[in-house]
Amino acid sequence: MNIVVIGAGGIGAFYGMILHNIGCNVRFVARGENLEYLKNNKIKLTHPNYVIEDKIETLSIEELLNENPENIDAIFIATKSMSTETISKSLASWISEAKKVPYYISLQNGVENEDIMAKYYPKEYVIGGLTRLIAAHTISLGHIDSTGEVQTLLGAVSSNNQNQEFLEKLKVLLDKTATQTILCEDIKLELWNKLIINNGVNAICALLQEYSGVLIRDEKVSKIIHGLMSEAALASNAIGVNLTQIDADKMFELMTNFESIKPSMWVDTEHNRDLELDEICGVVIRNCEKQALDAPYTRSVSTILEVLYNKKRSEK
16 A cells, blocks of 8 residues: 655654555655655664664655655645644645545544545545554654554544445554554544543643653542543534543543553643644633533643743743
């Protein structure tokens, strides 16, 4: 399978490398110093159970847009969610005259990426995806460190026989790796379930600079995390996903049994990157407001993190 991975950070590099390792033709799209480094050097993925290291062809987005899209089977999007609209616009123009278009697979945080993608791309070619039980971070240029059992959930935004056949083929490939893949009938539901977890731990771990397992087992902080998760479930009712407090409780219980992780926002604060606060916490706040409700836990944690982080960045 011919695969392009846009975003060669933690998650993108992880999936690109494991698919390359089983024989897929994988190319990365990167930018800046990451692009320059990967054009000339190997990329290394470390995991407690394996190490994969190889030279992978890496392109700029401009170089990708000079390629023939008909030669590509799938494009994985593993960038920050704030880049989804820009990438989608570029790919829409790119495929406008193509007779065959690649499937467009999001492996990003948030619940709105697929809706954005479907505005610019044929919706039957848009695949929603999420990862669970994995932490993957860039620890230096060309070196990605990962941990976890790794589950991948995938589902078509608008299901038909053709995209279900593609998903089955992709699952066969991923099942050859040391990961588990689950095909979902309702990927939006699963994305919101993950948002419950993301809203629960991502911002508060960044704010307190502490691992998820430590915080969720703390008697006082765990109550805040439970409140954050409950607000995410409540927010889902604004768009008809209709998660309940029972669902939030299940995700909270699930997190207590997860391997303690260092969430992406905490890593982003260490590398002076923009935070996905609007794409995670902002979604919860806005969808609670649509129901004339507040989200006080989410609003407080995200606002304090934003103020402190912006202050820190301005002092540099």
